[in-house]
Amino acid sequence: MAEITSYKYRIEPQDVDFTLRASASSIINYMLNVAGTDADNKGFGVASLQDNKYTWVLSRLGVEIYRQAEQYSNIVIDTWVNEFNRLSSTRNFRMRQDDEVLAAGVSQWCVLDMESRQVVDLSIMKERHDEVMVDAPSPISAPARLRPAEHTASSEYTVAYSDIDFNRHMNTLRYVDMIFDAISLDVIENNCGMRIDFNFIAEARYGERLTIAHSHEGNTWLFEISSSEKTLCRAKVEFK
């Protein structure tokens, strides 16, 4: 059994939104960076998988934000893996400023064979995984499974150079930007905390035309991002 590992960061100008507080997108960015760094440090990151033409893929993410850290705040992100089965690995996050928990997250990952585009049975790395498992519960409930919904509004966007990662797929964080760009500015400005759930279904490729559909009822906002062919991502944001 392993221990919870912590990483230190500072909230930089590019991390804050117009309220000068860390945006949801940058909070998720810190969590995903820590996921990559921690997996690499413990010998089961993308670098170790690439040799085998495999890659980690984020399938679901749940994040609760209690307080958005201000610009130049020093923060700590704790991370630990606490569940592992043939299909997915669960990594947890807690963002803190000293002892105050600012945000928490639960992410579910699978391994994809980049040639066959099929999900790989994680049993192949059970031994390595057993060594890094931490005996601590997830800080929040698991990411919700989001079903198709009727949407009342939509916009379109073409995936561009500044959106893509080394696979020439749209970066996960751009989905976060897209959904928050559809929410009213005063809701974002005056929020008292939120819960975000993401289901990542397929990847958006460079040049692809996307439709970002959404609807909302009270404090709950639902999103579906799709290409001409299929649904790529569903998301839900519930403001407190």
Place this chain on the structure above:
Amino acid sequence: MAEITSYKYRIEPQDVDFTLRASASSIINYMLNVAGTDADNKGFGVASLQDNKYTWVLSRLGVEIYRQAEQYSNIVIDTWVNEFNRLSSTRNFRMRQDDEVLAAGVSQWCVLDMESRQVVDLSIMKERHDEVMVDAPSPISAPARLRPAEHTASSEYTVAYSDIDFNRHMNTLRYVDMIFDAISLDVIENNCGMRIDFNFIAEARYGERLTIAHSHEGNTWLFEISSSEKTLCRAKVEFK
């Protein structure tokens, strides 16, 4: 007279493009962050100006990129102010990896009265400025003055939440993203260095519909970003 001041950074995953090298946008981001931090450290940053309802505004920027640093590289940014007159202050940048110069920049700033929206005579801060001036030349030629041009292609974009800063104006870096999003992916992938010139003329506000017009001849790309009312920004990129 003062000395050149240096700041250390690491190229993070969010800084790299699909080639896993720092994008032009992130290189400029590091330069602008250093400008803000260094001005604050030396007592003439935005924080000191805000009391007087004044703010620093970037009017022109010239950047030459020789090599785009790779992900997780440790870099240093040197910065110094070496020119100052009633209308503008010139701040220089050199991005290094050990002794290799990766990029260089020259930025010209003016001070804006946020109430009257007029440029302020910088004589009011001459004494403070004199103390921070460094006796070293700019590393590259001053930013070019860009004139109106005929453009052959254009796209449209509406300024959204993820684009705006605390003034609810579009962040400077989004202009950089926009122009590079219009350039062919293979030009960006296979470039052997570039020179970028920016003229910032007016600010883009939240919700405003922008037109990004461009044309190119050989290795030179010209851009003009405008709202329905006026030209906001012109830019030129010359690839080597």
